[in-house]
Amino acid sequence: MKSNMTKLEILSEDKLVNELAKQPSTFSWDTIAEYDRPKTNMVLAHEYIERYSKNNHLDPLTDAIEIVQGQYWEYVENYILDAPRLSFEHSSIVDSEAHLSMEIIGGQQLSISRKSANVYLIDKVEMLDPLTSQSLAAQLRLNRTAGQITDEGRVFLDLKDALAVKLLFPGSDVAQGLGGNAIKKYFENLPDEKRIYVLNELGKPEMNEFLVPDRFDIRVHLKTQANTPTGVYESEGAVALFVAMKDNKGGTSIPSDDDQMKYLIPAGRSATILLGHHFLIRQVIAKGLEKASNNSKFEYDLENDENMDAPVGLLTARNGGRYGESIHGTIGSATVSIQTPTLHFNNNSDNNHFFTVAVENEEFHIRWRGRQHLLTKIQVSSWVREQNVFAIWDIEKTYKFVLVDGALGLVSTATPKYLRKVSPGEFGDFPGINFAVISPFIESELDEIFRKTFEDFVAPISEIDLFRLYGILFRNSHDEAISLDRVRFPMDLALFGQISPRLTAFQINPLDSVVASGSESSFTLTPPQKNAVWSVANVPGHEGPTGSIDTAGFYTAPLANEIRGAFTRVLVKAAVGETSSSALIKVTRRNIAINPAVVNSHIGGPPIKISADAVSGAELDWSIKTGTGASLIVDEDGVHWYRPGSRSISNHVYEKDTVTVKNISTNESIFCTIIVYQPPDENSAPADIIFDTNLSDGKLHLDIAAFAGIPVDNQKFEVFAGSGTIDGNGIYTPDLNSPDRFTAIVGTGTILDSFPIASRAIITIPYVNPKELIIPNAWTEVSK
Numbered sequence: 001m002k003s004n005m006t007k008l009e010i011l012s013e014d015k016l017v018n019e020l021a022k023q024p025s026t027f028s029w030d031t032i033a034e035y036d037r038p039k040t041n042m043v044l045a046h047e048y049i050e051r052y053s054k055n056n057h058l059d060p061l062t063d064a065i066e067i068v069q070g071q072y073w074e075y076v077e078n079y080i081l082d083a084p085r086l087s088f089e090h091s092s093i094v095d096s097e098a099h100l101s102m103e104i105i106g107g108q109q110l111s112i113s114r115k116s117a118n119v120y121l122i123d124k125v126e127m128l129d130p131l132t133s134q135s136l137a138a139q140l141r142l143n144r145t146a147g148q149i150t151d152e153g154r155v156f157l158d159l160k161d162a163l164a165v166k167l168l169f170p171g172s173d174v175a176q177g178l179g180g181n182a183i184k185k186y187f188e189n190l191p192d193e194k195r196i197y198v199l200n201e202l203g204k205p206e207m208n209e210f211l212v213p214d215r216f217d218i219r220v221h222l223k224t225q226a227n228t229p230t231g232v233y234e235s236e237g238a239v240a241l242f243v244a245m246k247d248n249k250g251g252t253s254i255p256s257d258d259d260q261m262k263y264l265i266p267a268g269r270s271a272t273i274l275l276g277h278h279f280l281i282r283q284v285i286a287k288g289l290e291k292a293s294n295n296s297k298f299e300y301d302l303e304n305d306e307n308m309d310a311p312v313g314l315l316t317a318r319n320g321g322r323y324g325e326s327i328h329g330t331i332g333s334a335t336v337s338i339q340t341p342t343l344h345f346n347n348n349s350d351n352n353h354f355f356t357v358a359v360e361n362e363e364f365h366i367r368w369r370g371r372q373h374l375l376t377k378i379q380v381s382s383w384v385r386e387q388n389v390f391a392i393w394d395i396e397k398t399y400k401f402v403l404v405d406g407a408l409g410l411v412s413t414a415t416p417k418y419l420r421k422v423s424p425g426e427f428g429d430f431p432g433i434n435f436a437v438i439s440p441f442i443e444s445e446l447d448e449i450f451r452k453t454f455e456d457f458v459a460p461i462s463e464i465d466l467f468r469l470y471g472i473l474f475r476n477s478h479d480e481a482i483s484l485d486r487v488r489f490p491m492d493l494a495l496f497g498q499i500s501p502r503l504t505a506f507q508i509n510p511l512d513s514v515v516a517s518g519s520e521s522s523f524t525l526t527p528p529q530k531n532a533v534w535s536v537a538n539v540p541g542h543e544g545p546t547g548s549i550d551t552a553g554f555y556t557a558p559l560a561n562e563i564r565g566a567f568t569r570v571l572v573k574a575a576v577g578e579t580s581s582s583a584l585i586k587v588t589r590r591n592i593a594i595n596p597a598v599v600n601s602h603i604g605g606p607p608i609k610i611s612a613d614a615v616s617g618a619e620l621d622w623s624i625k626t627g628t629g630a631s632l633i634v635d636e637d638g639v640h641w642y643r644p645g646s647r648s649i650s651n652h653v654y655e656k657d658t659v660t661v662k663n664i665s666t667n668e669s670i671f672c673t674i675i676v677y678q679p680p681d682e683n684s685a686p687a688d689i690i691f692d693t694n695l696s697d698g699k700l701h702l703d704i705a706a707f708a709g710i711p712v713d714n715q716k717f718e719v720f721a722g723s724g725t726i727d728g729n730g731i732y733t734p735d736l737n738s739p740d741r742f743t744a745i746v747g748t749g750t751i752l753d754s755f756p757i758a759s760r761a762i763i764t765i766p767y768v769n770p771k772e773l774i775i776p777n778a779w780t781e782v783s784k
Contacts, residue, residue, distance in 0.1 A: 010223060011265040013486065013496060014477045017354040022488035025262060026276035028308040029251045031213075031243040033469060034221060034263075035268035035482075039499045040239045040473070041087045045511060047475045048085055048187055048501040049571065049582045052539055057605075060107070064774050070660060073112045075773050077764075079128070081136065084197055088220055088239050089139070094260045096220040100197065103133050105586070106566065108741055111599075113384050119688055120770035122762040124599040125722075125742045129566045130514050130586040131593040143254070147216040147472070153202035155472050205762045210284055210460060211468045214246040218473075223263045241472060244277065266496060270504070272481050273469060275493040278305070283310050284461065285357060285364070292456040293320030295342050306415075311491055317345035317355035324449035331441050334433060335376040338442070342362070343370060343393075343449055362489040363413060364399040366454075373425060380432045389439075390425035391446060397454060400749045401461075402488045404494070408466065408487065420446055466495075474645040476500055505579040508553075508572065512584045516591030516666075517560035520764040523553040523583065525574055532574045533655035537752040539569040539584070545569045549585065560589045566739070591615040592663045594670045598721040598744045598762060600675040603628060603648065603659075607641040610672055619664045626657040628676045648678045653686055653758030654746045656720050673721035675744060675760055685713065688745055689761045691769075695731070699765050704729040704749050712749035712757050720744040723765065734765045741765045 011019065017424070026032045031510040061079040066072075082103040089097045109780050111124035140157065140403045205212045240261075244251030255261040264272040275284070281302065290298040298320035305315025321344035328337050334667040347353035353370040373388035373412070396417040399410045424430075472482035486495035497502070506525045507780045515521045525532060545558040549572060558568070567588045569570075574581050594612040601608060612620055622640060624632040629645025657674040678687060692701035704712040717726040723738035726745070734743065739776075747759040 010263060010267050012264070012486070013269075016262070016264070016266045017488045017490045017494065019262055020274075020488075020494060023491065024277040024308060024311065025492055026274050026279075027243045027253045027255060027261070028255075030245040030248055030279040031211075031241075031274060031469060032264065032276075033241040033243070033271070033273045033472070034265050035241070035499055036265060037088050037220060037239050039270050039504045039560040042209075042507060043474060043476070043500045043503050044086055046500075046582060048083070049511070049584050051215070051569070052083070052176045052569070052584060064112070065590050069592075073774055074227060075110040075112050075770075076105065077108045078105050079109075083107050084201075086197065088218075090237065090441055091222075093219045093240070093255055093261065094143075096218070098140040098142055098145075098218070098220075100138040100140055102136040104128055104136060104284070105133050107132050108764075110770075111291075112765070112774060115688075118771065121600070121776060122742075122764070122770050123764060124596045125740075125744075126595040127593075127597050127741070129593065130588055130617065131590065132595050132611070135761050136343075142218050143591075145218075147218060147412045149202070149213050149215065149472070152204050155202060156196040157199065158196050178522045186575060186601050192539065199473060202468055202471045203469065206270075209468070210287060211244050211466070212246040214248075215251065215466055216380070217242040217251075219471065221261060221263065221622070222258045222270065229241060237475070238263065240264075243469065243472065245283065248279065248283070264494075267295065269486075269496045271497045271501045273466070273482075273483070273484070273495040274688050277311055278308055278494045280493050280745050281315060281357075284464070286315065288457045288460045289315075289317065289320070289345075289355075289357070291460055292453045293345065293458075294323060295321045295323040295344075298345070311359070313358075318348075320345040322449055322453045324452070324584045326596040327407070327442065328451075329441055329445075332434060333380055334438060335379045336438055336441060337379075337447075338374055339377075340403075341374050341446070342389075343446070343450065343453075345370075346743060347372065359489070359491075362400060362675050364401070364410070365396070366457075367377075367394075367396045367417075367780070368450075368453075369394045374422075374442075376427075377465055378433060378438070380426065383432065385427070385430070387426035389427065389442065390423045391420065391422035391442075392423075393446070393450070395419070395450060399458065399626050400490050401493060403484055404485050404692070406466070406484050406493070408461055408464050410461045410773070412454070412458075421452070422446070441443075474500065476503070503581065506574075506576070506581055508574055508581045508583040510583065512586075514588060514615055515557050517554070517557055517563055517589050517617060519557050519591065521555050521557075522617060523549075523555060523572060525553070525581070529576045531550045532576050534575050535575075536585075537571050539571050542568045542570070555585070557585075557587045558639040560710075563587060563589050571735040590670075591618070591666055592620075592661065592668050592670050593674050594659075594661050595741070596672055596676065598742065600672050600677065600760070600762070601642070601644050603644055603679065604646055605644045607633070607643045608674070610640045610642055610659050612640070612664075612670070614663045614772050618666070621664055623660050623662075624657065626659070627655050628657055630674070630676070630677070632659060642672075642674055644674075644676060648676065653678055653680050653756070654720075654760050656746075665719045673744060675720055675762075676744065677760070680756075680758070683720060686755050687749075687759045689745065689759045691761075691763070691767060693767065698736065700724065700763075700767055702730040702732055703759060704747050707751050707757050710749055711752045713740070713753070715747060715749040717745055717747045720746050720760075722762075734767070736765070738765075 006318045062075045062077045064075045082098050082105055084102050087099045089098045089099050107128045109126040110122050113121055113123050131270050147157055207732050219240045299318040301316045301318055305581045321342055323340045323342040326339050345355035355368045358365045373391040374391055376389045377386040384449040390472050398414045400413050402411050420443055422442045424435045460752050474481040479625045480502055483501050484495045486496040488494045506529050509524050509526055532554050536546045536549045538546055547557045549555045567586050570585050572583045592614045630650045631643045634642050655676045657676055658671050660669055660671040662669040687707050690705050702717050704715050721739040721744035722742045723735035724743040726732045744762045749757045
């Protein structure tokens with residue numbers, strides 16, 4: 001970061017308004033909104049939780065990721081990807097980034113290697129559930145990810161513009177990055193409707209709606225404290241939203257540095273919206289006058305309309321006017337009629353007839369001055385004459401913006417001049433006509449035209465739907481997304497307020513957690529709250545008992561036999577008056593998990609990472625049972641590694657080592673099986689297992705391949721790990737009801753009566769030749 005940058009001081013409202021009064025501050029965009037970044041992330045998290053359902057899962061993902069060309073793959077099967085979660089990172093306006101993460105909460109992952117031209121082996125099996133969930137993380141480079149809004153009101157970002165995608169499975173950074181690239185390519189190859197991140201569905205705008213966002217850019221705008229001598233960035237900052245409206249030309253420039261743009265959120269607030277000065281005059285005020293003009297098309301001239309970096313000048317009506325209802329009345333002995341009286345905004349031949357709008361001191365100043373004839377019919381007894389009376393008027397009004405229950409409006413603050421007068425005009429001094437009483441009657445009727453003109457002028461302001469701005473980023477309803485409490489009009493229209501007070505008053509901790517069936521866990525509130533009302537409910541799409549929560553936030557999970565599948569999800573909510581916070585809980589049937597479940601190794605081979613997780617971070621006890629001299633080591637980061645030994649104490653080609661992990665609080669244990677290959681001496685040799693699939697019910701006939709053309713006799717097979725059984729005839733029967741979707745098999749036999757042969761294989765349930773998992777795959781070019 002720069003050390004000599006201008007410090008972006010957090011200003012008071014008045015100081016910020018003084019700065020905003022110097023020039024337009026929206027960089028030619030129609031609107032800029034800034035939201036406090038931590039609170040934005042908090043609201044996005046809460047919205048994600050409150051709207052979460054089982055239907056949010058993306059379609060299960062099954063495919064292979066090539067790690068070493070033609071030699072090694074990671075095969076992911078039925079990956080259940082949770083809905084993406086968006087958050088904005090600590091970054092500058094130049095290199096703004098957002099974080100898009102998807103948790104992988106179910107599925108299986110196989111490591112596959114190529115042994116020979118036609119032999120592919122499964123070397124490792126990992127099982128995924130909420131306890132062992134992995135993550136797909138994407139850093140979105142926001143300066144390459146323009147937001148779009150369809151005509152139907154769908155707001156979205158395109159996922160193909162992700163900066164980098166990393167699939168966080170165990171392995172090297174290279175392997176993780178390649179996996180991420182494969183996932184990215186997967187998204188790029190999806191249909192358009194599935195490779196986008198939908199921020200919101202705003203719905204189709206009304207026909208004459210003023211605020212119709214068309215496209216937008218998002219950035220992170222950092223701030224510094226005034227007392228930091230080197231301008232060191234703070235960790236908070238704001239999420240800045242640059243919005244261009246439909247059919248407008250603006251919105252092409254983004255500040256080149258954080259200090260080029262004022263920090264728009266004043267002290268004590270968390271949200272600011274600027275409606276651009278030029279946009280406001282052109283689209284809102286001019287359209288208000290267009291509505292007020294009902295006799296002809298309203299046209300206007302606007303001084304300095306092209307220079308977006310300077311304020312506009314005077315708005316002057318070039319055409320337009322207002323007609324009123326026909327006037328009929330009896331005044332004394334006279335009957336007066338004026339058919340659809342029309343008052344024009346402009347008379348190009350008369351410099352004293354004009355309609356102007358100016359901006360000064362945070363107010364609109366309107367002056368409508370005119371003089372014209374009105375064709376009037378006057379009847380007294382049998383005497384009738386139709387001629388022009390003469391009307392003159394000079395009206396000045398000032399308006400200021402107000403917020404009423406979060407809605408924008410214009411109210412009249414003063415009427416410094418209100419002059420209108422009707423004189424006899426062509427009637428002169430006709431006998432029997434008393435203009436002393438007729439003129440006030442006509443003037444009062446003209447007053448109604450003036451009143452309705454100004455009423456229609458301000459009406460469109462109240463029709464501005466600010467939610468179409470809030471809704472670009474936030475999904476909450478109109479009255480919950482942003483709470484605006486102050487409006488100022490220094491040049492751009494500035495709206496100040498708070499981000500969703502209902503969701504940011506406090507937060508449940510933890511926000512997303514995993515608990516074991518039948519267990520108990522405690523939730524707290526930050527900051528602490530009194531008289532919180534706690535509740536728990538099913539997440540839509542999940543059924544069955546939810547467990548219970550007491551008045552202190554103490555949650556008891558449902559029992560294992562009450563949970564359908566490997567886990568269920570429930571929603572915990574704490575409410576204090578009108579404010580609330582929610583949290584997601586994943587309730588799992590088991591309280592401990594380990595990965596890999598089974599893995600191939602060899603004497604003197606590289607260390608193998610073993611990961612284990614227990615609910616609530618319970619303390620784990622690790623142990624190893626080995627016949628190969630292997631050991632269990634822990635690195636400086638607390639990661640456990642299986643280190644292969646140097647020699648088996650037996651002469652077996654394949655030996656089984658076991659790493660066991662026990663949850664100390666529950667005494668429940670789980671283990672990882674390591675099938676260790678020991679290079680044979682001259683008295684034994686390895687071979688492959690052949691699987692005959694021509695049996696029913698998923699059964700297989702196992703046969704050790706001939707060695708050097710010599711059939712293998714005395715074949716015996718053993719299930720080393722996983723599920724299923726093998727009888728004395730080599731018939732393998734899978735256990736289709738087991739949660740283990742794999743079987744690790746070791747086979748032995750002899751040739752020439754006494755020469756030992758050994759083989760091993762890890763197979764999937766149902767069985768699929770590993771080669772068939774790799775060859776049809778469309779991602780094999782990803783790493784090339």
